[in-house]
Amino acid sequence: VYRRWLWPGFALPGVVWLIVLFVVPFYAVLAVAFGTVDLLSQPVPVWNPLEWNVGWVVEVLHRLAPGGTFSGLAVRTIEYVAISLALSLAIGYPVAYYIARHAGRTKNLLLILVILPFWISYLMRMLAWVNLLAPDGYVNRFLVFTHVLGQPRDWLGGRASTVILALVYGYIPYLILPLYAALDRIDRSHLEAARDLGASPFSAFLHVTLPLSKVGILGGAVLIALPMFGDYYTPNIVSGAPQTSMIGNQIDLYFHGGPQQTLGAAITVLLAAFLTALMAYYMWTIHRASRDLQA
């Protein structure tokens, strides 16, 4: 008996902690989103799923649908995340590829430099760009000096390009490391075999390296897409204008700006459902990829 309960006993405190402070809180969001409100429009959570009121979630869905008040927000969020993800991959893949394959003696130095941004506060990295992009900041002065711009541009006044730059800058380190790990793991003998059989370097990359790094690409992409979908502080810091706000900003507004916590909770539930679907798709893809490799 002692031995049987030993290891579960080790896991118990952590598991209980996560149930009480991760599972129960998420259930509380569901109870509020499917609950009712009192006369002061304060949320009244409903704990019994059989008595849930789907009204709020349906209302949010209506607003998210084309033509609704949130449809612009939803489209913009997906656009920003998609563009930032594509840019991050376009920059991150060559960097990870170089470090994994060709860096040689500089490999360790480059790895440290690539890991470094992890340990610099996200907010500080955003502050750095706010300084650089200010009306008399280095970016404007450089662009005016080189006559690219006639006069300083207001980069921080609600520009989509600035928000996307900030998202890429903020999340790309989290993409490069999984990509690096995936590329570093590829057995070089596969490549040598491809080259021996007459493949050009490019075709060896296309038919060997790229397919073998697919799981890493997807993993890294999911890893940064999930937090990007829930981001609200990045657009707030580098723009702050309604024309660049994302779905996270709406949640933030409902909780910190107004009394409609119920609607905020309903958006959160839908966001979580959407991200869970994304995650499930990713798991399914890895599952299929590992099955293909075994076959």
Next chain:
Amino acid sequence: MSTVAETEAARRFSGWSRVRGWLTNPWGRPRFLVVVTWAYVLWAIVPVLIAVQFSFNATRSRTVWQGFSMRWYWGDPVDSVWHDPTLRHALVQSLKLASADVVIATPLGVLLAIGLARWQGWGARPSNFLMLFPLVTPEIVMGVSLLLVFTRVFTFVGTGTTAQILGHVTFSISYVVVIVRGRLFSIGRQYEEAAADLGASPAVALFRVLLPLLTPAIIAGAAVVFAISIDDFVISQWLSSGGATDTVPIQIYSATRAAPLPSTNAIASVMLLVTLLSLGLAFAAWRAFTRGERQTKAAEDLGVFEI
């Protein structure tokens, strides 16, 4: 006249073609990738260095360099990090949350990692699955759920320091688990089995054999918890009860949206220094405990989380 122009053009052409040849030389290392990689590294780090530089600016500008001073650290009697009570409070609050987080999350995470690695019963898989969730849940979702649970269900907690600590521990545990579990897998079970064969009880094998072997991973886990806690913005903000419980990242956020002074850069630089120092310290301790082992897993223990 025309010959001069021609040689000029030829020289320019040969210069360009040399650059292009250097970039596309198929026998050398792929130069194009060299350029992209180093350009990326510079782009990732130089803006932060410039932000640190402006924390030493002599005037109120964060964009025009006007000479070196320590004004924003302690020189200015009103707005410096040392003299502005808001900034000082934020610094204390950040350190308080991070220390509490390390003290609570590290043991919980270590126990959970050992338990999950050795436990084979029916509850092991769901528990493992549950442990992975906080790593992929966007912070805003955790922020909303913790705020609602502390204001609607566990109302005795409310918002403020206690709630912030509970929140930080919740998102930190899984990082410790992932790091410690990696080490557990690489150690394997043979040392414990040897101890058991020599007559050690499971408890003795654990404390005399397994824990000493796990020390490097525990140090790495504690350092990672400290760093992610001190850099955290979202959970701290959602669970803050305003003013006294604002952390440094919250101060940076609100100052950046209003009219930041170089003191914002200064406090951010202080936090950067604290984070890097604690990581350096952890790395030194880690080296001391893994002397004689292969020295290759350091970067992975401290930086790469494979989910």
